Amino acid sequence: MIKYRNILVVIDPTKEQQHALSRAAFIAQHEDVCKLKLFLSIYDFSFEMTTMLSADEREAMRASVIEQQQEWLNELATPYRQKGLNIEVKVIWHNRPFESVIQETLDFGHDLVVKGTHAHPKLQSVIFTPTDWHLLRKCPEPLLLVKDHAWPEGGNIVAAIHATAEDDEHLALNDKITQESVDIAAMIGASVHLVNAFPSTPVNIAVELPDFNPVEYNDAIKERHIKMTIEHGEQHGIAENQLHVKEGLAEEVIPQLAAELEAKLVVLGTIGRTGISAALIGNTAEHVIDMLDCDLLALKPLDYVSPLAQP
Known part of the structure; x- marks a missing residue:
């Protein structure tokens, strides 16, 4: 099975x-x-x-810098080319890196974008949205953000789904997340674990409704999430001992489980929220x-269209 044919690798000149x-390169070596x-x-x-140079002189300087950077990229590519990998290099002059990546x-027709990542200062991120966040919101193809570790054989992959989703878009995205995880696991000899987070019972409900039983409500919610997660796992051939239904916020549950399993990869969906809702939520x-x-x-929903692709 060929999963990826045309991978765009975003190079960081500061690293x-x-x-x-x-x-x-690791992924490409596992593909035909x-x-x-x-x-x-x-x-x-x-x-x-600068006002000391003419437009032609500025263009010549830009061209010289681009040529130097292309030479550097070719140096990076050389050891991998010697292993038989098909590698092209490209440098462009652009003041918004995320836009250039998405446009490329x-x-x-790249079917996977791979980029290194690092921690982002929280306050700074609110004011100046990091390139990684822009790509998470707007990149139409699968985006793999990489940290400094290996993908050993026999490792674990965590696939995060919304098991109780009822609308077609989220159901299709669940299938896409799980199938992508299963395909990658088959490629590198890993195991897939599904995780589904469900919310705790809101405290204000118990206060406002005296007859409300929060324990029974919570148990019913958990039971439904377990049932739907098992059904989803069965559809994709994932054993029950690799299904995890946990109470809490997804952004807390997912990292906790990934740490417990020493996962090498987390796969999840992103709906590409932008604007005010992205800033607040x-x-x-x-x-x-x-x-x-x-x-x-x-991963984006199947029918996602990047804002950069819209006329």
Whole structure:
């Protein structure tokens, strides 16, 4: 089975170790036909502001920088090419890295975007949305955010689903998350664990309704989530001892289980919330990524259209 054919690898010029490249190469080595594109988006505002140079001179300087960076990317690619991997390199001049990555994905049909990631300062992230968050919200293809660790044979993958979803979009996304996890597990010899978080009983309900029994309510909610999780697991051939239904917020439950299982990858869906709702509510993937010690693969709904693709 060929899972990925055309992987876009986002290179970070500030890092000595390119974990995204290592991970993409690992995946490509497990595929029969797969090509990689090492992609670097660069920009220097001082080049645009200087008044001492003509437009042609500024363009020549930009071209020189791009050429130097292409040479560096080719150096990064050399040891992997020697192993037989098909690798292309590309450098562009762009002042919004996330837009350049998404546009490249749209223009050249990449089916996986791989990028290194790191913890993001919370206050700074509210004011200046990190590139990773923009990609989580707007990248139309699977986005693999990589941290510094290996994917050993026999490891664990955590697939986070919303088991009690009733609308077609979320049900289809559940299937996509689980199937993607199963496919990757088959490729690298890993095991898939499903996790479903369910909310605690709101305290205000018990206060406002004297006859309300929070224990019975909580048990009923948990029982329903367990039932739906088992049904979903059966549809995808996942054993009951690899199903986890836990009370709490998804952004807390998912990292906790990933740590317990020493998971190497978490797979979840992101609906791409943007604007005011993203600033006030956020997306689960954004909250989870900084709490994980492993990689995160974020998937969009089947009919998702990136804002950058809209006319």
